[in-house]
Amino acid sequence: MYNRIFYGEVSPNIVGFADLNTAEFYILMVLTFLMLLGGVTPQIVTHYVESEYYKIII
Amino acid sequence: MLLLVVLSGCLLFVLKLNVNFVLAADLVSSNSLWGLFASDRMATFFAVLTSLLVFICVSLLGPRTYNPFFYLIIFLSLSFFLSHTFFSLNMLVFYAMFEFTLIPMFLLILLWGSRQRKLHAMYMFFFYTVVGSIFLLGGLLLFHFLTGSFIITSITFVILTANFFAFLVWTCFFFGFAFKVPIVPFHTWLPEAHVEAPTVGSMILAGLLLKVGTFGMLRFMFPGLNYYNLALSCGVFALAVFSIFYASLIAIRQLDMKKIIAYSSVAHMGLVIIGLFSLTFLGFVGSYFTMISHGVVASALFFLVGVLYERYHTRNLSYYGGLISLMPVYGVIFFLFILANIGFPFTSNFIGELLILVGITSCNIFVALCCLFSVVLPPIYSV
Numbered sequence: 001m002y003n004r005i006f007y008g009e010v011s012p013n014i015v016g017f018a019d020l021n022t023a024e025f026y027i028l029m030v031l032t033f034l035m036l037l038g039g040v041t042p043q044i045v046t047h048y049v050e051s052e053y054y055k056i057i058i
Numbered sequence: 059m060l061l062l063v064v065l066s067g068c069l070l071f072v073l074k075l076n077v078n079f080v081l082a083a084d085l086v087s088s089n090s091l092w093g094l095f096a097s098d099r100m101a102t103f104f105a106v107l108t109s110l111l112v113f114i115c116v117s118l119l120g121p122r123t124y125n126p127f128f129y130l131i132i133f134l135s136l137s138f139f140l141s142h143t144f145f146s147l148n149m150l151v152f153y154a155m156f157e158f159t160l161i162p163m164f165l166l167i168l169l170w171g172s173r174q175r176k177l178h179a180m181y182m183f184f185f186y187t188v189v190g191s192i193f194l195l196g197g198l199l200l201f202h203f204l205t206g207s208f209i210i211t212s213i214t215f216v217i218l219t220a221n222f223f224a225f226l227v228w229t230c231f232f233f234g235f236a237f238k239v240p241i242v243p244f245h246t247w248l249p250e251a252h253v254e255a256p257t258v259g260s261m262i263l264a265g266l267l268l269k270v271g272t273f274g275m276l277r278f279m280f281p282g283l284n285y286y287n288l289a290l291s292c293g294v295f296a297l298a299v300f301s302i303f304y305a306s307l308i309a310i311r312q313l314d315m316k317k318i319i320a321y322s323s324v325a326h327m328g329l330v331i332i333g334l335f336s337l338t339f340l341g342f343v344g345s346y347f348t349m350i351s352h353g354v355v356a357s358a359l360f361f362l363v364g365v366l367y368e369r370y371h372t373r374n375l376s377y378y379g380g381l382i383s384l385m386p387v388y389g390v391i392f393f394l395f396i397l398a399n400i401g402f403p404f405t406s407n408f409i410g411e412l413l414i415l416v417g418i419t420s421c422n423i424f425v426a427l428c429c430l431f432s433v434v435l436p437p438i439y440s441v
Contacts (some may be wrong), residue, residue: 006064019385024365027114028391031358034110035398037407038351045103045350046343052100053342056280056334 079267092208094147094209100346101144104266107353110166111265112137114361115258124437132162144273149198149208152277153191156238156270160187163259163267170256172367179247179254190237197230197278210277219285228286231278232294238271239327242301252320253373257364260316265324265357269349272330277292280334287335294335295425299368299432301328306435315363315373315392318439319356322399325436326407332429333414336421340402344413351406355398362392400436 020028038045076200097105116133119126136159160183202208204223237244246405269358279287287294302325309321326348333345365388368374382389386439398405401412411433419426 018369020365020391021151023117024361025387026363027117028358030110030114031354031361032391032394034063034354035351035358035395035406036273036404038347038354039398039408040403042406042409045347047344048102048411049099050339050343052098053339054278055100056342057284058339 063088076289077343094151095142095145096147097145100273100276103346103350104144104269105141107269107350108137108140108266111261111353111357112140114357115261118258128165128169132166136162136262140270143270147210149201149210149278152210153194153198156274157191159267159270160184161251163255163263166259166262167251167255170259171254172256175250176254179250182247183251185239186240186244190234190244192234193230193237194234194274197227197234200227200230224283225286228279228283228290231275231283235271235274235278236297238274239268239331240271240324241297241305241328241331242324245301245305245324248319248324249317252360253314253316257367260360260364261357264319264360265353268323268327269353272327272334272345275331275334284337285339291335291337291422295422297334298328298331298335299425299428301325302330302429302432303435306432306439309439310435312439313375315366315375316360318375318430319359319363319399322436322439323352323356323434326356327413329414329429332418332425336414338417338421340413341417341421344410344415344417347413348407348410351398351410355395355405355407358395358397359392362388362395396440400440401433 112133116130119129123129128251139155139159139162143152143159146152146155160161164180164184167176171179173411198208200223204221204227233244240248248263251263255263305321305324305328309318309325312318312321330345330348330352333341335341370377394405398407401407414434415426415429415433418429
């Protein structure tokens with residue numbers, strides 16, 4: 001197991017796998033963009049919902 | 059696809075008319091029972107997330123998909139019911155719309171599920187959700203008994219103080235939503251449902267249906283039940299911390315990739331509960347941010363596992379050593395989302411977890427320390 005993971009020896013079961021196709025790639029790019037956008041500029045969400053705090057506290 | 063876009067457009071147009079009409083009706087009679095929908099800032103991002111995930115699921119429709127027309131109908135109905143759940147201003151409508159989402163999910167697992175064990179998974183999913191619904195319905199009836207209204211906004215003006223019935227309402231609401239979030243020990247349906255559901259089913263389940271539980275808590279339990287939210291917060295924190303540690307430790311022992319992500323979702327939802335019940339500003343914002351962020355990250359991870367499953371028909375971790383040399387693009391993207399799942403800086407989960415930790419530190423330092431230690435666990439089961 002260690003050899004397969006860290007030295008790149010490939011399990012015979014997965015030889016011949018195709019990488020992502022175009023549709024899968026673009027879907028993942030959209031999700032990656034959203035994930036990184038949330039990490040870099042969280043104020044898009046936080047500034048928008050911070051006024052809702054009055055609804056949960058009195 | 060064109061037909062779908064046209065149908066969605068018509069649906070949104072009808073929905074918008076409905077919103078205007080119902081808001082006007084609400085002004086006339088605030089006690090009306092049905093048809094109360096409106097959008098506020100809290101619901102907006104959930105609606106956007108619903109649209110995004112349903113669009114992704116529909117775009118995965120391929121020539122080999124079993125019964126494509128029924129597949130489209132299921133996702134349109136899911137989109138309709140989930141949007142109405144988030145936009146509802148009436149507790150009964152919220153309850154009804156959430157229950158209706160179970161029907162398409164049930165059919166999705168039944169028709170597109172992968173293995174024979176799906177019947178068992180469906181049984182557990184249905185049983186747990188029905189038990190949670192009984193609690194929720196009981197809470198709604200008691201709430202109506204106390205306040206004379208089902209309107210969600212009325213909970214902002216009615217503060218239920220120390221009263222046995224108010225305690226019962228809190229208990230019913232909390233346990234009703236605890237089955238849906240889910241919190242340990244009410245979580246056993248979730249890994250089963252995830253493993254047996256198709257990829258799109260897991261994406262919707264992790265990205266949206268879990269959030270309905272925490273969103274329901276936000277809508278139903280704050281601020282009207284804040285007396286008990288504060289009084290019983292220690293019990294809730296204990297349950298949530300146990301949930302985080304239990305789910306993370308179980309995830310370490312799993313070999314099925316979907317189960318790892320499912321248990322990781324349980325742990326993240328525990329953190330969201332802690333943020334909400336801290337009743338601090340940063341805790342609230344962090345919880346909300348984590349809900350949205352987890353919706354994106356968990357859906358992407360389930361999608362990535364689905365990509366592998368479609369090619370090799372196994373999710374066993376031990377088969378996928380050395381994958382990066384054969385699928386380099388896939389490997390890099392998977393690694394990015396793993397980093398997001400463990401809360402690495404510059405990813406969206408990091409912001410949410412950080413805000414929750416800061417919020418809970420000002421509320422209960424012991425729980426904050428427990429949460430801090432729990433942050434060590436995701437890298438262990440994810441990497």
